[in-house]
Every structure is written in structure tokens, then in C-alpha cells.
Amino acid sequence: MAEFTQIRYEVSESIATVTLNRPEKMNAFTGVMMRELLDVFDVIDADDAVRAVIVTGEGKAFCAGADLSGGAKTFDDGDWSSPDDDRVRRDGGGQVTLRIFECKKPVIAAINGAAVGIGATMTLPMDVRLASTTARVGFVFTRRGIVPEACSSWFLPRAVGISRAAEWVYTGRILSASEAHEGGLIRSVHAPEDLLPAARTLAREIADNTSGVSVALSRQMLWRMLGASHPMDAHRADSRGIQMRGRSVDAHEGVSSFLEKRPARFADSVARELPDIFPEWEDPQFS
Numbered sequence: 001m002a003e004f005t006q007i008r009y010e011v012s013e014s015i016a017t018v019t020l021n022r023p024e025k026m027n028a029f030t031g032v033m034m035r036e037l038l039d040v041f042d043v044i045d046a047d048d049a050v051r052a053v054i055v056t057g058e059g060k061a062f063c064a065g066a067d068l069s070g071g072a073k074t075f076d077d078g079d080w081s082s083p084d085d086d087r088v089r090r091d092g093g094g095q096v097t098l099r100i101f102e103c104k105k106p107v108i109a110a111i112n113g114a115a116v117g118i119g120a121t122m123t124l125p126m127d128v129r130l131a132s133t134t135a136r137v138g139f140v141f142t143r144r145g146i147v148p149e150a151c152s153s154w155f156l157p158r159a160v161g162i163s164r165a166a167e168w169v170y171t172g173r174i175l176s177a178s179e180a181h182e183g184g185l186i187r188s189v190h191a192p193e194d195l196l197p198a199a200r201t202l203a204r205e206i207a208d209n210t211s212g213v214s215v216a217l218s219r220q221m222l223w224r225m226l227g228a229s230h231p232m233d234a235h236r237a238d239s240r241g242i243q244m245r246g247r248s249v250d251a252h253e254g255v256s257s258f259l260e261k262r263p264a265r266f267a268d269s270v271a272r273e274l275p276d277i278f279p280e281w282e283d284p285q286f287s
Helices: 031-046 092-101 152-160 162-171 177-182 192-209 212-227 231-246 249-259
Strands: 007-012 015-020 052-057 061-063 107-111 114-116 128-132 136-138 174-176 188-190
Touching (some): 007 031, 177 188
16 A cells, blocks of 8 residues: 555544644645545555545644645746646646545545635535534635636535535635534534544444445445436436346345344445446546
8 A cells, every 4th residue: 555644544443534644734735645645545445344434634624725835826837828838737636526526435524623725625525524613614716816626616516505605615705614514515513522433423334234335336326416417317327226236245135134134244345346337427538
């Protein structure tokens, strides 16, 4: 497994915890952190021992946004007057959120403090967001002279609705945990010492009771159907999924365990046995 310098990765009892680990810089996002997050989600997907993922921050912040120590030109990627410098470069935050979107395991954000800019937008493709009472969330791009990134113009309106997303982005104001909760972004707010235990309780419920392959397919179905043009798209995917999974060892075990009134012992491998129920769906290519 890769060595990580700006994140920490631990697995315990089928739950992976990814901790953003630059506490002296409030876990500010860097190119190194971006690459390490991309790598760690590859590790997670390949490991059948991992059934759920928690992402949190070390110290008093979750992630205070992009590292601005480079000064005024932090977001300036070169001299655009050059004829050789007119191509669009991929946004690093977007690469991370797209990788989380593609993850085969459910991802829970445990927002322990400030989550600003990319610190907020990286949580949007995560499935559930819990926050500490000390958390603060800000989509501050207009206050920095830039625009929303990390695919957040797609994710945020789907999470909280277009009107609320517009207000939060246009004003760029910092939201308290309670305001983010009232707006539907946060599932629940906890005392700081209770945040990770609450996230682990939710992760345990998934890990202890469900088929990993079924959860992975369900995650794909729910996220991808957000952009479907008609319920028939869902019907096609549902039909393929029920047919393919109905023949599986896990489906047989799920029914047998219910009839025998015992806990299920699911054995199918997410890494090796995940069927494709979206044959018509292709990853958009960046150009």
C-alpha cells in the first residue's frame, strides 16, 4: 500500500477511516493531498475487508480549503497570453469528487470543524454527512474571485435544492452546523466527542447487516439515477440488478438467513464480483 504523508488511513472491524492530516495547516488541500486521496480510494475499492468508509480531519478543522500559502496567484495556472497555454486543465478537487462518486463502498463524512471551499465540496459525493457542533461550512468561491469547483454545481443543488444552493454559493457565507443541518446538507449534529462514535455506529449498521455487492450496486443506482431523464432508465437498471443478483450466493444467503432467523453471512466479493447493470452508461471523457 502507498505511503501517505498528508492523510492517514486505518481499517478496523471492516470500517476504513481516512483522516486529512495537516492539522498545523487546518488540513488545507494541496496537490499531494489530492493524489493521496485518489490513491486511498483505489486501495479501499480493492479491499473486500472494507465495508464502509469514514472521512474526517485531524485537529480542529475538517479541511479549511485550498492551501493559500502560495499567495495571490494560488488559483492562477499560468500565462494565458501564450499560444501554447490555452488548454483547460482538470480541477484537482473535481478529480477527487469524481473518484469518491465512483467508490464502491458507502462513504460517511464526519465533519469535525471548518469545512470551507474544497473542504465543503469534497463531502458532497459522500453519502451521509455528520457534523460536530464546532463545524462550519462555507462555499466561499465568490468571495475569492473564483467559481464553484469539484463538480459542486452538479452535487450541491441535488443535495439541498437549487434555491438554497444558489443562496449559499452567491453569498459565500460561512454556515454554522445547525444552519447546514436545517438546509439538509448535514444529517445530524453531535458534540465533538460524539461525532466519530456516531459515524462508526452508522458504518457498523451497514457493515454488519448487508451484502457489500448489493450496497455497491445500490450506491451506483441512487447516484446515477439523479441524472436520469425518465424512470424507465431506473427500471432497466433495476431489472438487470434483480436478475443478476437474484442468482447470486448473497441473494440465496439473504433469503435463507431470514427464513432461518439468523444473521446473514454474505460472501460475494465487491472487488471481483460486481456486475455491470449500466452497460449503456460510460464515464464522460474530459477533453
